[in-house]
Amino acid sequence: AQSVTQLDSHVSVSEGTPVLLRCNYSSSYSPSLFWYVQHPNKGLQLLLKYTSAATLVKGINGFEAEFKKSETSFHLTKPSAHMSDAAEYFCVLGYNNNDMRFGAGTRLTVKP
Amino acid sequence: DGGITQSPKYLFRKEGQNVTLSCEQNLNHDAMYWYRQDPGQGLRLIYYSQIVNDFQKGDIAEGYSVSREKKESFPLTVTSAQKNPTAFYLCASSMWTGANYEQYFGPGTRLTVT
Numbered sequence: 001a002q003s004v005t006q007l008d009s010h011v012s013v014s015e016g017t018p019v020l021l022r023c024n025y026s027s028s029y030s031p032s033l034f035w036y037v038q039h040p041n042k043g044l045q046l047l048l049k050y051t052s053a054a055t056l057v058k059g060i061n062g063f064e065a066e067f068k069k070s071e072t073s074f075h076l077t078k079p080s081a082h083m084s085d086a087a088e089y090f091c092v093l094g095y096n097n098n099d100m101r102f103g104a105g106t107r108l109t110v111k112p
Numbered sequence: 113d114g115g116i117t118q119s120p121k122y123l124f125r126k127e128g129q130n131v132t133l134s135c136e137q138n139l140n141h142d143a144m145y146w147y148r149q150d151p152g153q154g155l156r157l158i159y160y161s162q163i164v165n166d167f168q169k170g171d172i173a174e175g176y177s178v179s180r181e182k183k184e185s186f187p188l189t190v191t192s193a194q195k196n197p198t199a200f201y202l203c204a205s206s207m208w209t210g211a212n213y214e215q216y217f218g219p220g221t222r223l224t225v226t
Binding site for chain 2: 009094103
């Protein structure tokens with residue numbers, strides 16, 4: 001079965017400290033993986049994507065994620081959190097057949 | 113500007129009434145989708161359409177209906193048969209990048225039914 005699990009429903013960090021949002025996946029096929037961000041009452045914006053090229057993927061706003069096949073993980077990181085990073089983040093597993101599986105989301109809180 | 117528009121942003125209805133949510137895209141994407149989002153949950157697929165005049169049920173299609181008469185438009189009707197219609201509804205469209213389908217999302221419509 002194809003699925004994605006976000007290991008934390010809520011992460012809280014202080015401004016200027018690193019961010020780590022964890023995502024594990026289960027897939028019988030070579031996956032495409034995405035991270036999306038959603039600010040309150042807004043649509044989802046693509047942060048970055050992995051499509052079997054480089055395993056370390058850089059995205060917008062200083063975020064990056066590393067695809068680790070041996071650990072079936074695709075964790076999202078940022079060296080230094082900013083107040084504007086506070087939002088909901090979704091890890092998504094995609095396939096060539098146009099199917100997308102969303103994680104339950106991780107709410108990031110950034111404290112001043 | 114290219115993008116996806118959803119209207120209205122907020123919608124209020126009485127129980128027992130059908131309501132139609134609008135979704136329009138000018139990205140020339142073939143595929144379009146409707147998702148439902150509830151608090152603390154990820155997105156769940158209601159319907160999707162890969163081409164004009166064709167659409168498929170997603171995971172939670174009961175109580176919803178769609179049409180796809182034009183490439184640009186994919187309206188969703190929430191019928192009175194939907195037991196818990198209050199939710200945030202997101203429309204998306206996608207393009208084939210050569211490696212996968214990448215989805216673009218509209219700003220969403222928050223529907224409240226009382």
